[in-house]
Amino acid sequence: MKLTNSYTRIFIFICMSFVTLFAQNNLFNIVYPQDNKLHTELTLNVVIEAHSQNFDTLKIVTPIEQINIDLNNDKSIYCKGISLKLGENRITVRSYKNKKFISEKIKHVYVSSQLSHQYKYPPIKYKNSYFHNDKNEAKCLRCHDMSVNEVKDVAFKDITKSNCYKCHKNITKEKYGHAPAVNWLCTECHNIKSKDKSKYGITESISKSCFHCHKENKELWDASRYRHEPLDSGHCNKCHNSHSSPYEMFLRKPVNEICMGCHKDKHAKALPTKNSKCGFNDKKQCTDCHTPHATNRPFLLKEVLNKVKK
Ligand code: HEC
Ligand code: HEC
Ligand code: HEC
Ligand code: HEC
Ligand code: HEC
Ligand code: HEC
Ligand code: HEC
Structure with a gap:
């Protein structure tokens, strides 16, 4: 009898811990990135959905930076561009109330590089994944214009007017910028639409897209x-x-x-x-x-x- 009783107690205790754990984990949700994403750029977007009143601060912790986000009662979505390092990156999002830690969630992203043996072969759990399909974009449409607003061969006078700029501005931040990218003519190269991958894919033979413009190089090299x-x-x-x-x-x-x-x-x-x-x-x-x-x-x-x- 006593034994069953303590079993019941343990059982109830476990149930309660699950309930609290579950409740805490539901306090916020990392909409993007999904776990185990394979990546090639050193910049990435993080989007967090946070409804709860149960905390006042979120902290994004990556191998190279810590970003504090103060929550605002009127907002439910928080978006941040972050920087990554080559190899495995653990992206932890922690929530706090009055500086007291409440809960955390973790996503893993791998940045591969063809130029180093160490980062050429990512662990198999990492997979390519794509963001730009209707289902994912639907989560952003409420606040972001997701359409293409570039005119072929016409550079933006004010690049901040490109619909792509707001989310991708970090991609052209380095000192030496490539002309079509720094003029935000992204779809000059990202012009392959596919249903199961991305609206902004690129031809498999990258050089084909380069030679579209660099014709003289092609002639010389051929x-x-x-x-x-x-x-x-x-x-x-x-x-x-x-x-x-x-x-x-x-x-x-x-x-x-x-x-x-x-x-x-x-x-x-x-x-x-x-x-x-x-x-x-x-x-x-x-x-x-x-x-x-x-x-x-x-x-x-x-x-x-x-x-x-x-
Ligand atoms: C000259 C061609 C070219 C232009 C112009 C270009 N890209 Fe790319 N982009 C590429 C190639 C090639 C890749 C594949 C990744 C690589 O280089 O290994 C890529 C990859 C990407 C990725 C994916 C990175 C990853 O790891 O998943 C993003 C995001 C991206 N481009 C955004 C943009 C945006 C935004 C613009 C406009 C400012 C742009 N690109 C303009 C050629 C281009
Ligand atoms: C001062 C000129 C010079 C510089 C600098 C130089 N190379 Fe060479 N390299 C040569 C010459 C000449 C040959 C042909 C040698 C032969 O006739 O066997 C060669 C051959 C090679 C070969 C093929 C034969 C082999 O030894 O494997 C490779 C690969 C190579 N170089 C890579 C490189 C790399 C990588 C660098 C930079 C780290 C470099 N080279 C810098 C002149 C140079
Ligand atoms: C993405 C990988 C890659 C990079 C980066 C690379 N190479 Fe190569 N290189 C190769 C491959 C593959 C071959 C053909 C196989 C071989 O002959 O070794 C080759 C061949 C060569 C050869 C001819 C060797 C021969 O025997 O004829 C030379 C010389 C050479 N590379 C020099 C360079 C130089 C200089 C650089 C930097 C500007 C460079 N490579 C960057 C992959 C690369
Ligand atoms: C409820 C409105 C809302 C929704 C929904 C929303 N965003 Fe945002 N987003 C904003 C606002 C407002 C800004 C600019 C102000 C800021 O930086 O917080 C922004 C900025 C961004 C930035 C730039 C952040 C930076 O560090 O500069 C990125 C990236 C971004 N959003 C991605 C997304 C993605 C991806 C989605 C869909 C999964 C999304 N957002 C959904 C309101 C929203
Ligand atoms: C609301 C934010 C947002 C806007 C606006 C946006 N993107 Fe993206 N894009 C993302 C996110 C999030 C990813 C996932 C990779 C990352 O975080 O860097 C992505 C990834 C990409 C990729 C890699 C392939 C893929 O589908 O994952 C390309 C190429 C790209 N964007 C091009 C564009 C172009 C071109 C535009 C403008 C027409 C644009 N993006 C507008 C948020 C946005
Ligand atoms: C093995 C590495 C490597 C590969 C692959 C490579 N490049 Fe280059 N590229 C370089 C380097 C290094 C330079 C700097 C110029 C120099 O020192 O000769 C350069 C310079 C250039 C230049 C400016 C100078 C010139 O020769 O006109 C252009 C344009 C260019 N590359 C385009 C391309 C295109 C297009 C491709 C693919 C078809 C390509 N590159 C593939 C390494 C590479
Ligand atoms: C939409 C047209 C366009 C496409 C596509 C394009 N480029 Fe360019 N690229 C340019 C322009 C314009 C310049 C600047 C003018 C110049 O110096 O040739 C440039 C410059 C360069 C340079 C520097 C040349 C120098 O002398 O400074 C390199 C390297 C280069 N491109 C590589 C590439 C590679 C690699 C690809 C494919 C991934 C590519 N480009 C695709 C238009 C393009």
């Missing part, structure tokens, strides 16, 4: 005898960020780091070693001698061998 593999296979974006970057030519990293990124990897030839005749030394840039794109000279050399100073 006519060359040797073409660099990542270019030939359509992956301009492995080296260039199409939007903006801290490095000239919107390269994803400084030149030598870009080249090392792959040539240390077993999939490409090993880094030039002491035994190879490659003239690399620490004071030189790989592109002093090699072209990243295409050439008529072997080993992607810019000049004839005997003219290369060693």
